Amino acid sequence: MQITSQLSSQLEQLRQQHRYRTLTQRQSSQVQFGNNDYLGLSMHPRVKAAYAEGIHQFGASSGASPLVSGYQAPHAYLREQLAQWLGREDALLFSSGFAANQCVMQALASIYQRIVLDKLSHASLIDGVRHFEHWKRFRHNDVAHAAQLLVPNEANLLVTESVFSMDGDSAPLTELANLQADLWVDDAHGIGVVGDDGRGAAEQLSAMQAPLLTITFGKGLGVMGAAIVGSSLLIDYLTNHAREFIYSTAMPAAQALAVSAAVDVVASSEGAVLRQRLNDTIQYFRECCRLNGLPIGDNHHAIQTLIVGDDAKAVAWGQALQTHGIHCGVIRPPTVPQGSARLRMTIAATHSNAQIDNLVAALVATRESLERAEIT
Numbered sequence: 001m002q003i004t005s006q007l008s009s010q011l012e013q014l015r016q017q018h019r020y021r022t023l024t025q026r027q028s029s030q031v032q033f034g035n036n037d038y039l040g041l042s043m044h045p046r047v048k049a050a051y052a053e054g055i056h057q058f059g060a061s062s063g064a065s066p067l068v069s070g071y072q073a074p075h076a077y078l079r080e081q082l083a084q085w086l087g088r089e090d091a092l093l094f095s096s097g098f099a100a101n102q103c104v105m106q107a108l109a110s111i112y113q114r115i116v117l118d119k120l121s122h123a124s125l126i127d128g129v130r131h132f133e134h135w136k137r138f139r140h141n142d143v144a145h146a147a148q149l150l151v152p153n154e155a156n157l158l159v160t161e162s163v164f165s166m167d168g169d170s171a172p173l174t175e176l177a178n179l180q181a182d183l184w185v186d187d188a189h190g191i192g193v194v195g196d197d198g199r200g201a202a203e204q205l206s207a208m209q210a211p212l213l214t215i216t217f218g219k220g221l222g223v224m225g226a227a228i229v230g231s232s233l234l235i236d237y238l239t240n241h242a243r244e245f246i247y248s249t250a251m252p253a254a255q256a257l258a259v260s261a262a263v264d265v266v267a268s269s270e271g272a273v274l275r276q277r278l279n280d281t282i283q284y285f286r287e288c289c290r291l292n293g294l295p296i297g298d299n300h301h302a303i304q305t306l307i308v309g310d311d312a313k314a315v316a317w318g319q320a321l322q323t324h325g326i327h328c329g330v331i332r333p334p335t336v337p338q339g340s341a342r343l344r345m346t347i348a349a350t351h352s353n354a355q356i357d358n359l360v361a362a363l364v365a366t367r368e369s370l371e372r373a374e375i376t
Protein backbone atom coordinates (compact mmCIF):
# COMPACT_ATOMS: atom_id res chain seq x y z
CA MET A 1 0.00 0.00 0.00
CA GLN A 2 1.33 3.43 -0.92
CA ILE A 3 0.16 5.16 2.25
CA THR A 4 1.60 2.76 4.85
CA SER A 5 3.96 5.29 6.41
CA GLN A 6 1.26 8.00 6.56
CA LEU A 7 -1.17 5.62 8.29
CA SER A 8 1.47 4.51 10.78
CA SER A 9 2.55 8.03 11.64
CA GLN A 10 -1.06 9.19 12.16
CA LEU A 11 -1.66 6.25 14.50
CA GLU A 12 1.58 6.91 16.35
CA GLN A 13 0.49 10.50 16.90
CA LEU A 14 -2.75 9.27 18.50
CA ARG A 15 -0.78 6.90 20.75
CA GLN A 16 1.43 9.75 21.92
CA GLN A 17 -1.67 11.80 22.76
CA HIS A 18 -3.29 8.87 24.63
CA ARG A 19 -6.14 9.02 22.09
CA TYR A 20 -5.45 5.77 20.30
CA ARG A 21 -8.58 3.62 20.20
CA THR A 22 -8.83 -0.15 20.11
CA LEU A 23 -11.74 -2.52 20.32
CA THR A 24 -12.12 -4.43 23.54
CA GLN A 25 -14.53 -7.29 23.67
CA ARG A 26 -17.27 -6.94 26.24
CA GLN A 27 -16.69 -9.33 29.13
CA SER A 28 -19.79 -10.96 30.57
CA SER A 29 -17.99 -11.11 33.91
CA GLN A 30 -17.95 -7.30 34.08
CA VAL A 31 -20.81 -5.14 35.25
CA GLN A 32 -21.73 -2.77 32.44
CA PHE A 33 -21.95 0.93 33.16
CA GLY A 34 -21.04 1.78 29.59
CA ASN A 35 -24.03 1.05 27.40
CA ASN A 36 -27.20 2.98 26.63
CA ASP A 37 -29.72 0.21 27.24
CA TYR A 38 -31.23 2.33 30.00
CA LEU A 39 -34.34 0.22 30.60
CA GLY A 40 -32.75 -3.15 29.90
CA LEU A 41 -35.08 -3.71 26.94
CA SER A 42 -32.41 -5.44 24.84
CA MET A 43 -33.00 -8.47 27.07
CA HIS A 44 -36.74 -8.03 27.55
CA PRO A 45 -38.66 -11.24 26.75
CA ARG A 46 -41.26 -9.43 24.60
CA VAL A 47 -38.63 -7.66 22.55
CA LYS A 48 -36.58 -10.82 22.04
CA ALA A 49 -39.68 -12.85 21.16
CA ALA A 50 -40.78 -10.25 18.58
CA TYR A 51 -37.31 -10.32 17.01
CA ALA A 52 -37.26 -14.12 16.88
CA GLU A 53 -40.78 -14.34 15.47
CA GLY A 54 -39.89 -11.66 12.90
CA ILE A 55 -36.88 -13.61 11.71
CA HIS A 56 -38.98 -16.75 11.50
CA GLN A 57 -41.62 -14.98 9.41
CA PHE A 58 -39.62 -12.45 7.34
CA GLY A 59 -36.05 -13.80 7.36
CA ALA A 60 -32.82 -12.15 8.43
CA SER A 61 -32.77 -9.32 5.90
CA SER A 62 -35.13 -6.92 4.17
CA GLY A 63 -33.17 -7.67 1.02
CA ALA A 64 -33.29 -4.21 -0.57
CA SER A 65 -33.55 -0.49 0.03
CA PRO A 66 -37.02 0.71 1.11
CA LEU A 67 -38.00 2.28 -2.21
CA VAL A 68 -37.07 -0.85 -4.16
CA SER A 69 -38.64 -3.69 -2.18
CA GLY A 70 -37.25 -3.57 1.38
CA TYR A 71 -40.32 -1.85 2.89
CA GLN A 72 -42.58 -4.49 4.48
CA ALA A 73 -45.63 -4.63 6.75
CA PRO A 74 -43.63 -4.34 10.03
CA HIS A 75 -41.92 -1.18 8.74
CA ALA A 76 -45.28 0.37 7.85
CA TYR A 77 -46.69 -0.63 11.24
CA LEU A 78 -43.75 0.83 13.17
CA ARG A 79 -43.94 4.06 11.21
CA GLU A 80 -47.61 4.53 12.07
CA GLN A 81 -47.07 3.44 15.65
CA LEU A 82 -44.32 6.03 16.16
CA ALA A 83 -46.29 8.85 14.55
CA GLN A 84 -49.32 8.11 16.71
CA TRP A 85 -47.34 7.61 19.91
CA LEU A 86 -45.36 10.82 19.48
CA GLY A 87 -48.25 12.94 18.20
CA ARG A 88 -46.69 13.66 14.83
CA GLU A 89 -47.97 13.02 11.30
CA ASP A 90 -45.37 10.60 10.02
CA ALA A 91 -41.98 8.96 10.52
CA LEU A 92 -39.17 7.70 8.31
CA LEU A 93 -37.05 4.73 9.38
CA PHE A 94 -33.25 4.54 9.14
CA SER A 95 -30.75 1.85 9.99
CA SER A 96 -28.97 4.09 12.51
CA GLY A 97 -29.24 7.45 14.19
CA PHE A 98 -25.94 8.47 12.65
CA ALA A 99 -27.23 7.79 9.14
CA ALA A 100 -30.51 9.59 9.85
CA ASN A 101 -28.91 12.73 11.26
CA GLN A 102 -26.18 13.00 8.71
CA CYS A 103 -28.27 12.58 5.60
CA VAL A 104 -31.29 14.54 6.82
CA MET A 105 -29.01 17.42 7.74
CA GLN A 106 -27.51 17.26 4.27
CA ALA A 107 -30.93 17.13 2.65
CA LEU A 108 -32.17 20.14 4.64
CA ALA A 109 -29.03 22.24 4.38
CA SER A 110 -29.96 23.05 0.80
CA ILE A 111 -33.34 24.38 1.96
CA TYR A 112 -32.53 26.45 5.05
CA GLN A 113 -30.64 29.71 4.77
CA ARG A 114 -29.10 29.42 8.24
CA ILE A 115 -28.44 26.38 10.45
CA VAL A 116 -27.53 26.95 14.08
CA LEU A 117 -26.44 24.01 16.26
CA ASP A 118 -25.52 23.60 19.91
CA LYS A 119 -21.72 23.47 20.29
CA LEU A 120 -21.94 19.96 21.77
CA SER A 121 -24.15 18.50 19.01
CA HIS A 122 -23.43 14.91 18.00
CA ALA A 123 -20.82 14.19 15.30
CA SER A 124 -23.53 12.92 12.93
CA LEU A 125 -25.20 16.35 12.86
CA ILE A 126 -21.91 18.15 12.37
CA ASP A 127 -20.85 15.76 9.62
CA GLY A 128 -24.11 16.46 7.80
CA VAL A 129 -23.64 20.20 7.73
CA ARG A 130 -19.89 20.72 7.60
CA HIS A 131 -19.69 20.93 3.79
CA PHE A 132 -22.12 23.84 3.72
CA GLU A 133 -21.18 27.40 4.54
CA HIS A 134 -24.25 28.80 6.23
CA TRP A 135 -24.02 27.14 9.66
CA LYS A 136 -22.87 28.25 13.08
CA ARG A 137 -22.61 26.76 16.53
CA PHE A 138 -23.99 28.42 19.65
CA ARG A 139 -22.43 28.07 23.08
CA HIS A 140 -23.73 25.00 24.85
CA ASN A 141 -27.33 25.56 26.03
CA ASP A 142 -26.96 29.34 25.60
CA VAL A 143 -30.35 30.44 24.25
CA ALA A 144 -29.36 34.11 23.93
CA HIS A 145 -26.32 33.17 21.85
CA ALA A 146 -28.45 30.93 19.64
CA ALA A 147 -30.89 33.83 19.10
CA GLN A 148 -28.02 36.11 18.05
CA LEU A 149 -26.88 33.67 15.37
CA LEU A 150 -30.26 33.35 13.68
CA VAL A 151 -30.85 35.51 10.61
CA PRO A 152 -34.06 37.58 10.81
CA ASN A 153 -36.63 37.01 8.05
CA GLU A 154 -34.82 33.99 6.67
CA ALA A 155 -35.45 30.25 6.99
CA ASN A 156 -33.55 29.18 10.13
CA LEU A 157 -33.03 25.67 11.47
CA LEU A 158 -32.07 25.38 15.13
CA VAL A 159 -30.60 22.07 16.27
CA THR A 160 -30.03 20.59 19.71
CA GLU A 161 -29.95 17.30 21.56
CA SER A 162 -32.56 16.80 24.28
CA VAL A 163 -30.21 14.99 26.68
CA PHE A 164 -26.56 15.51 25.73
CA SER A 165 -24.81 12.27 24.98
CA MET A 166 -21.48 12.97 26.69
CA ASP A 167 -22.64 15.21 29.56
CA GLY A 168 -26.10 13.94 30.38
CA ASP A 169 -27.50 17.43 30.86
CA SER A 170 -30.71 18.60 29.17
CA ALA A 171 -31.30 21.37 26.67
CA PRO A 172 -33.62 24.29 27.48
CA LEU A 173 -36.10 22.96 24.93
CA THR A 174 -39.03 25.27 25.67
CA GLU A 175 -36.85 28.39 25.45
CA LEU A 176 -35.22 27.21 22.22
CA ALA A 177 -38.65 26.47 20.76
CA ASN A 178 -39.61 30.12 21.31
CA LEU A 179 -36.91 31.40 18.96
CA GLN A 180 -37.66 32.33 15.35
CA ALA A 181 -36.53 29.06 13.83
CA ASP A 182 -37.66 25.51 13.12
CA LEU A 183 -36.39 23.40 16.01
CA TRP A 184 -34.87 19.97 15.37
CA VAL A 185 -34.39 17.94 18.55
CA ASP A 186 -32.15 14.89 18.52
CA ASP A 187 -33.90 12.86 21.21
CA ALA A 188 -31.50 9.89 21.04
CA HIS A 189 -31.04 9.78 24.82
CA GLY A 190 -34.50 11.00 25.83
CA ILE A 191 -36.84 8.65 24.00
CA GLY A 192 -38.18 5.89 26.20
CA VAL A 193 -36.75 7.31 29.42
CA VAL A 194 -37.70 10.99 29.72
CA GLY A 195 -41.21 12.16 30.55
CA ASP A 196 -44.09 10.53 32.39
CA ASP A 197 -44.90 8.40 29.35
CA GLY A 198 -41.35 7.97 28.03
CA ARG A 199 -42.16 10.02 24.95
CA GLY A 200 -39.16 12.27 25.55
CA ALA A 201 -39.03 15.59 23.70
CA ALA A 202 -42.35 14.86 21.97
CA GLU A 203 -44.01 14.86 25.38
CA GLN A 204 -42.61 18.30 26.16
CA LEU A 205 -42.96 20.01 22.77
CA SER A 206 -45.80 20.05 20.24
CA ALA A 207 -45.29 19.44 16.53
CA MET A 208 -45.44 23.22 16.07
CA GLN A 209 -42.71 23.78 18.64
CA ALA A 210 -40.41 21.02 17.37
CA PRO A 211 -41.31 20.13 13.77
CA LEU A 212 -38.38 17.71 13.49
CA LEU A 213 -37.29 14.95 15.87
CA THR A 214 -34.64 12.27 15.70
CA ILE A 215 -35.35 9.23 17.82
CA THR A 216 -32.95 6.32 18.01
CA PHE A 217 -33.87 2.72 18.73
CA GLY A 218 -30.48 1.54 20.01
CA LYS A 219 -30.53 3.28 23.39
CA GLY A 220 -33.60 3.46 25.66
CA LEU A 221 -35.55 1.19 23.28
CA GLY A 222 -32.87 -1.50 23.43
CA VAL A 223 -32.78 -2.44 19.73
CA MET A 224 -31.08 -0.62 16.80
CA GLY A 225 -31.98 1.90 14.12
CA ALA A 226 -33.67 5.29 14.16
CA ALA A 227 -36.50 7.43 12.85
CA ILE A 228 -37.02 11.01 11.83
CA VAL A 229 -40.46 12.09 12.98
CA GLY A 230 -42.35 15.11 11.65
CA SER A 231 -44.99 16.36 9.22
CA SER A 232 -46.16 14.33 6.22
CA LEU A 233 -44.68 16.96 3.94
CA LEU A 234 -41.27 16.75 5.61
CA ILE A 235 -41.26 12.94 5.46
CA ASP A 236 -42.33 13.07 1.82
CA TYR A 237 -39.43 15.43 1.06
CA LEU A 238 -36.96 13.21 2.93
CA THR A 239 -38.24 10.07 1.19
CA ASN A 240 -37.12 11.75 -2.01
CA HIS A 241 -33.93 13.42 -0.80
CA ALA A 242 -32.36 11.58 2.17
CA ARG A 243 -29.60 9.66 0.48
CA GLU A 244 -28.98 6.96 3.11
CA PHE A 245 -32.69 6.23 3.12
CA ILE A 246 -32.81 5.95 -0.66
CA TYR A 247 -29.57 4.06 -1.26
CA SER A 248 -29.21 1.77 1.76
CA THR A 249 -30.79 -1.60 2.57
CA ALA A 250 -33.84 -1.20 4.82
CA MET A 251 -33.58 -2.50 8.38
CA PRO A 252 -34.78 -6.10 8.62
CA ALA A 253 -38.53 -6.44 9.20
CA ALA A 254 -37.69 -8.47 12.32
CA GLN A 255 -35.88 -5.47 13.74
CA ALA A 256 -38.89 -3.25 13.08
CA LEU A 257 -41.05 -5.77 14.96
CA ALA A 258 -38.61 -5.74 17.89
CA VAL A 259 -38.71 -1.93 18.00
CA SER A 260 -42.53 -2.01 17.96
CA ALA A 261 -42.49 -4.42 20.89
CA ALA A 262 -40.05 -2.13 22.75
CA VAL A 263 -42.35 0.86 22.16
CA ASP A 264 -45.27 -1.20 23.51
CA VAL A 265 -43.30 -1.94 26.69
CA VAL A 266 -42.19 1.68 27.09
CA ALA A 267 -45.78 2.93 26.67
CA SER A 268 -47.22 0.37 29.12
CA SER A 269 -47.47 0.48 32.91
CA GLU A 270 -44.36 -1.72 32.97
CA GLY A 271 -42.52 1.06 31.14
CA ALA A 272 -43.54 3.50 33.88
CA VAL A 273 -42.25 1.09 36.54
CA LEU A 274 -38.92 0.73 34.69
CA ARG A 275 -38.54 4.51 34.41
CA GLN A 276 -39.29 4.91 38.11
CA ARG A 277 -36.70 2.25 38.93
CA LEU A 278 -34.18 3.97 36.64
CA ASN A 279 -34.74 7.36 38.28
CA ASP A 280 -34.51 5.86 41.78
CA THR A 281 -31.23 4.17 40.85
CA ILE A 282 -29.81 7.40 39.39
CA GLN A 283 -30.68 9.23 42.62
CA TYR A 284 -29.15 6.44 44.69
CA PHE A 285 -25.92 6.62 42.66
CA ARG A 286 -25.78 10.41 42.97
CA GLU A 287 -26.33 10.29 46.72
CA CYS A 288 -23.59 7.66 47.18
CA CYS A 289 -21.20 9.83 45.12
CA ARG A 290 -22.08 12.88 47.20
CA LEU A 291 -21.43 11.02 50.46
CA ASN A 292 -18.03 9.91 49.14
CA GLY A 293 -17.02 13.31 47.73
CA LEU A 294 -16.95 12.12 44.11
CA PRO A 295 -17.33 15.20 41.86
CA ILE A 296 -19.82 13.91 39.30
CA GLY A 297 -21.62 16.24 36.89
CA ASP A 298 -24.79 18.06 37.88
CA ASN A 299 -27.59 16.23 36.10
CA HIS A 300 -30.29 13.72 36.89
CA HIS A 301 -30.31 11.63 33.71
CA ALA A 302 -28.95 8.15 33.15
CA ILE A 303 -25.69 9.53 31.75
CA GLN A 304 -23.45 10.42 34.70
CA THR A 305 -19.98 11.84 34.25
CA LEU A 306 -16.80 12.22 36.22
CA ILE A 307 -14.54 14.69 34.47
CA VAL A 308 -10.86 13.95 35.12
CA GLY A 309 -9.41 16.37 32.53
CA ASP A 310 -6.25 14.72 31.31
CA ASP A 311 -6.52 12.04 28.59
CA ALA A 312 -3.95 9.65 30.09
CA LYS A 313 -5.56 9.98 33.51
CA ALA A 314 -8.97 9.08 32.08
CA VAL A 315 -7.48 5.94 30.51
CA ALA A 316 -5.89 5.03 33.87
CA TRP A 317 -9.26 5.44 35.62
CA GLY A 318 -10.97 3.20 33.09
CA GLN A 319 -8.28 0.51 33.41
CA ALA A 320 -8.39 0.60 37.19
CA LEU A 321 -12.18 0.18 37.21
CA GLN A 322 -11.81 -2.86 34.95
CA THR A 323 -9.74 -4.52 37.66
CA HIS A 324 -12.79 -4.13 39.94
CA GLY A 325 -14.98 -5.91 37.37
CA ILE A 326 -16.58 -2.68 36.15
CA HIS A 327 -16.78 -1.31 32.65
CA CYS A 328 -17.65 2.29 31.90
CA GLY A 329 -16.96 4.63 29.00
CA VAL A 330 -13.65 6.49 28.85
CA ILE A 331 -14.32 9.51 26.68
CA ARG A 332 -11.52 11.66 25.31
CA PRO A 333 -11.16 14.48 22.76
CA PRO A 334 -12.18 14.94 19.99
CA THR A 335 -15.45 13.41 21.26
CA VAL A 336 -15.38 15.92 24.14
CA PRO A 337 -13.56 19.28 24.36
CA GLN A 338 -9.84 19.38 25.06
CA GLY A 339 -9.00 19.03 28.77
CA SER A 340 -12.33 17.43 29.67
CA ALA A 341 -11.61 13.70 29.29
CA ARG A 342 -14.04 11.80 31.45
CA LEU A 343 -15.63 8.65 32.68
CA ARG A 344 -19.11 8.28 31.22
CA MET A 345 -21.17 6.04 33.45
CA THR A 346 -24.62 5.01 32.36
CA ILE A 347 -27.13 3.90 34.94
CA ALA A 348 -29.84 1.41 33.98
CA ALA A 349 -33.10 0.25 35.52
CA THR A 350 -31.54 -3.21 35.69
CA HIS A 351 -28.72 -2.18 38.05
CA SER A 352 -29.20 -3.28 41.64
CA ASN A 353 -28.28 -1.03 44.55
CA ALA A 354 -25.52 -3.53 45.38
CA GLN A 355 -24.02 -3.00 41.92
CA ILE A 356 -24.17 0.76 42.44
CA ASP A 357 -22.44 0.31 45.82
CA ASN A 358 -19.69 -1.66 44.07
CA LEU A 359 -19.30 1.00 41.38
CA VAL A 360 -18.96 3.76 43.96
CA ALA A 361 -16.54 1.71 46.08
CA ALA A 362 -14.45 1.06 42.95
CA LEU A 363 -14.45 4.78 42.08
CA VAL A 364 -13.29 5.65 45.60
CA ALA A 365 -10.58 2.97 45.55
CA THR A 366 -9.41 4.12 42.11
CA ARG A 367 -9.25 7.74 43.21
CA GLU A 368 -7.11 6.73 46.19
CA SER A 369 -4.77 4.48 44.22
CA LEU A 370 -4.25 7.07 41.46
CA GLU A 371 -3.64 9.83 44.02
CA ARG A 372 -1.08 7.59 45.78
CA ALA A 373 0.64 6.85 42.45
CA GLU A 374 0.87 10.59 41.71
CA ILE A 375 2.49 11.32 45.09
CA THR A 376 5.11 8.56 44.85
Ligand SMILES: Cc1ncc(COP(=O)(O)O)c(C=O)c1O
Residues within 6 Å of the ligand: 095, 096, 097, 098, 099, 101, 122, 124, 161, 165, 186, 188, 189, 216, 217, 218, 225, 226
Ligand atom coordinates in the same frame (compact mmCIF):
# COMPACT_ATOMS: atom_id res chain seq x y z
C1 LIG B 1 -27.14 12.33 20.41
C2 LIG B 1 -26.91 11.19 19.47
N1 LIG B 1 -27.45 11.25 18.25
C3 LIG B 1 -27.27 10.25 17.36
C4 LIG B 1 -26.54 9.13 17.69
C5 LIG B 1 -26.35 8.05 16.67
O1 LIG B 1 -27.26 7.03 16.91
P1 LIG B 1 -26.95 5.52 16.46
O2 LIG B 1 -26.14 4.93 17.55
O3 LIG B 1 -28.29 4.92 16.29
O4 LIG B 1 -26.20 5.61 15.17
C6 LIG B 1 -25.97 9.02 18.94
C7 LIG B 1 -25.18 7.82 19.29
O5 LIG B 1 -24.45 7.71 20.20
C8 LIG B 1 -26.16 10.07 19.87
O6 LIG B 1 -25.62 10.02 21.09
